[in-house]
Amino acid sequence: MITYAVVSTKGGVGKTTLTANFAAILADLGLRVLMVDADLQPSLSRYYEYSLRAPKGLSHMIMSGAVSDDCISKLSLRPAHCTVPRLPSGTPQGQLDIIASDGPDGTLQQWLGARIDRGARIKTPLHNPWVADRYDIVLIDTQGAVGHLQDAAVLAADILISPVCPDILSAREFTSGTLELLERLEPSANVGLAVPPMKAVIYRTENTVDSRALSSVIREQFVQLRGRVSVLETQVPSAVAYKKAATNQIPVHWMDPVRAGDTMHRLCWELAPMLQGVRTSDVEQTSPAEPAVEAAE
Ligand SMILES: Nc1ncnc2c1ncn2[C@@H]1O[C@H](COP(=O)(O)OP(=O)(O)O)[C@@H](O)[C@H]1O
Numbered sequence: 027m028i029t030y031a032v033v034s035t036k037g038g039v040g041k042t043t044l045t046a047n048f049a050a051i052l053a054d055l056g057l058r059v060l061m062v063d064a065d066l067q068p069s070l071s072r073y074y075e076y077s078l079r080a081p082k083g084l085s086h087m088i089m090s091g092a093v094s095d096d097c098i099s100k101l102s103l104r105p106a107h108c109t110v111p112r113l114p115s116g117t118p119q120g121q122l123d124i125i126a127s128d129g130p131d132g133t134l135q136q137w138l139g140a141r142i143d144r145g146a147r148i149k150t151p152l153h154n155p156w157v158a159d160r161y162d163i164v165l166i167d168t169q170g171a172v173g174h175l176q177d178a179a180v181l182a183a184d185i186l187i188s189p190v191c192p193d194i195l196s197a198r199e200f201t202s203g204t205l206e207l208l209e210r211l212e213p214s215a216n217v218g219l220a221v222p223p224m225k226a227v228i229y230r231t232e233n234t235v236d237s238r239a240l241s242s243v244i245r246e247q248f249v250q251l252r253g254r255v256s257v258l259e260t261q262v263p264s265a266v267a268y269k270k271a272a273t274n275q276i277p278v279h280w281m282d283p284v285r286a287g288d289t290m291h292r293l294c295w296e297l298a299p300m301l302q303g304v305r306t307s308d309v310e311q312t313s314p315a316e317p318a319v320e321a322a323e
């Protein structure tokens with residue numbers, strides 16, 4: 027089992043969109059994926075439709091220190107209102123579940139603040155044989171704001187994924203914000219909680235921007251980041267398909283199988299090298315293909 031956390035020290039960069047789409051393509055590649063919405067503003071929890079909504083969620087997992095069936099919700103990638111002309115398979119080939127965010131009032135942050143083991147409160151329940159037997163990948167979406175919840179999510183991961191927008195200002199903010207994060211969390215290694223390596227994804231590239239130049243700016247700043255961050259080759263462009271897919275509550279590789287599909291596959295192969303070269307079309311369908319849903323337009 028590999029645990030990824032999608033983090034950024036800045037809001038609105040695309041963490042939730044990236045988490046939802048990465049999770050869905052992994053599930054379509056046949057993996058059993060568990061998403062964890064560790065943002066008190068529950069965008070990921072509202073991204074896809076539910077086929078089964080669990081009575082509990084994140085707070086229960088963190089406070090009880092364990093994951094159980096009653097905090098795992100099941101997702102459906104075929105919402106009734108979907109107007110996409112053609113869905114590749116109708117259902118994901120693997121499995122896609124979520125531990126939804128359920129603590130909007132700030133109690134969870136306060137509760138964590140009072141706990142001496144707060145840094146381990148997400149890692150402990152997730153790095154457990156019960157979870158490892160059921161899932162291949164755990165994917166944690168985090169909040170943009172610094173806080174105990176973000177810290178616990180970072181320390182629960184094996185790999186951090188951080189979207190960074192292709193402009194110099196964002197790149198500089200990325201460097202200073204990430205450095206701050208690493209410096210704040212590095213002492214937790216003394217209690218057995220190492221800060222995982224970070225992979226930066228150049229995210230929302232525009233045709234007008236020379237993304238290669240930006241990559242090299244970020245690479246040059248690695249010295250400051252002490253080699254803890256690497257930049258992925260795959261860049262995610264800014265495209266209307268990402269918003270459209272979110273509106274339709276489906277993964278972007280279903281909405282735009284050619285361009286976004288290609289991007290998402292390449293992202294998967296880089297982030298999860300064991301999947302190198304595998305395509306969703308190669309994975310045997312476990313359920314019969316459903317008839318195409320007619321386009322509304
Ligand atoms: N690749 C993309 N191209 C265009 N718009 C995007 C892309 N990724 C995300 N967005 C849009 O950017 C906004 C912020 O994305 P979101 O994933 O909610 O960010 P965060 O979770 O970091 O706050 C949303 O409106 C989303 O639809």
Ligand SMILES: [Mg+2]
Nearest residue numbers: 041042065069
């Ligand atoms: Mg978000």
